[in-house]
Amino acid sequence: MSDKPQFFGLHAQPGPYLTWALAAIPFILAIVIYMVAADIRHKENPQDKLLPNLSQMTDAAKRMAMDEDRRSGKILLWSDTAASLKRLAVGVALAAVVGLLLGLNMGLFPGMHVMLASGLTFISMIPPLSILPILFIMVGVDELAKVTLIFIGIFPVIARDILMAVNKIPREQITKALTLGATHLEVAYKIVLPQILPRLLESVRLALGAAWLFLIAAEAIAANEGLGYRIFLVRRYLAMDVIIPYVFWITILGFLFDSMLRLLLKKKFAWYVARG
């Protein structure tokens, strides 16, 4: 018993250093495999574009992140990031608000549930990408179409998740609130809403991945700036040295938002985290 296994078996308890080392292994492995493959290709052809080596990629990343574009006068990485994040933020925020209100009211008020439940299920079954052409035709190819795609893609998921969270609130609590003199609206917006806000944060965290997917897809098809637009633009020149750093950058952004939401949850909703 005194000798706890570090790695193998059901009782493994990796120490602090080993924890770091173990967590790093998949990353190191991926990088090493890539470097070796890139090296092999560069031995055959020093100008190889398909697997750019590290120096090619840092050159390209530096060019995108620091030099002004000759045609537009903008620094592309930052203007692309700003354009994409704006679309993402507006789309996700709208979906969160609408999803929250729908889920909350449907969960509490049977009349609302009867009126909206089948409609919501129906909408959530539509593959969002399949209506992208409709959006382009109806609202044009500019910002509104992209924001709408993100919104339509994720609000049903958030609404259904919130609905489930509201249904899980014990009936006793609602009765209790009524005996304390709460009106029906106060039950919804003063008692139940604050209790499901943390769930909304979790819901948004999970929906962010899908939101990125819709954003990149919409940008790939019609845009004149944005992270997805750039990736699909430079694809024509097989510019892997730009594409790979861009993908890496998008991944970092996604990871950052996820951590921020998780931190917010821990900071602002300690009672929720503690209850598990």
Add this chain to the structure above:
Amino acid sequence: MNEKNNAPKLLHIENVYKQYGEKMILDNIDLIVNEGEFCTVVGPSGCGKSTLLRLILGQEPPTEGRLLLDGKPVGYPNTDRGIVYQRYSLFPHLTVLENVMLGPSLKLGLMERRRRKTELRDEAMHYLQHVNLHLHGNKYPHELSGGMQQRVAIAQALIMKPRILLMDEPFGALDPQTREDMQIFLLELWEQEKMTIFFVTHDLEEALYLGTRIFALSQYYSDDRGHDHKKRGAKIVSDHKLPSAVASNEIKHTPEFLALLETIRKDAFEKDHLQHVREFNLKHPDSYQTLTEEESNHRG
């Protein structure tokens, strides 16, 4: 029906039936609760104690019959009735103090609430002091022990000064020692506040110890509806006046206490001991019973 006492009855339940689908749960319940009484309701599990409480609370309507509070039909849950459940009484996102302040502050508009903030806080603190939790006002419910949570729930209900305080197995999830402490605590509080309590429990000893009156609800009885009568639900089979509760559990060992415990246990909890509806032990002066003709065809 008892007409000796014309003082207004607080709670008046008459010919109440509750049925879920084909299953009869409550079968012609009649009872009267007077102001200031500490009523306990006891019975075997599944007899419908909690159902009766939900009917009084207004969470569900009866299938048939009337429930009157101060002479008016009970209606949906409102501030006339306070409730303490076994669990889920507290709002997890509010601190202890906010939980207690919630009721009084819901009555006020936004401006009024801000203006009278200290007043509200003082009132809530007063009630927290009553339940000995004034030092824990800023904690969240999950940071408290089970007994402390129930005391907050009691303060939260009391601050609304309900006409009747309903309690559904409030101490059911507590360990024996905490449970005993809470019983004594509740008795002291009842004496101070002069409130009316309707307390549901499956623990006969607890019911006898706490109450000034005990109702036993049971599905184990017989009547004249015949053996093939399927839809038979629980009735009040026993209704006793109890000595005024005292804040000492010495009483639990007196011969009278033990004798009554044995009687009620037999009448309500024993499957094979079937009393006839006409022989129910309804000794309490306020006790009344309305039997239908099928239940009791007066030949005997």
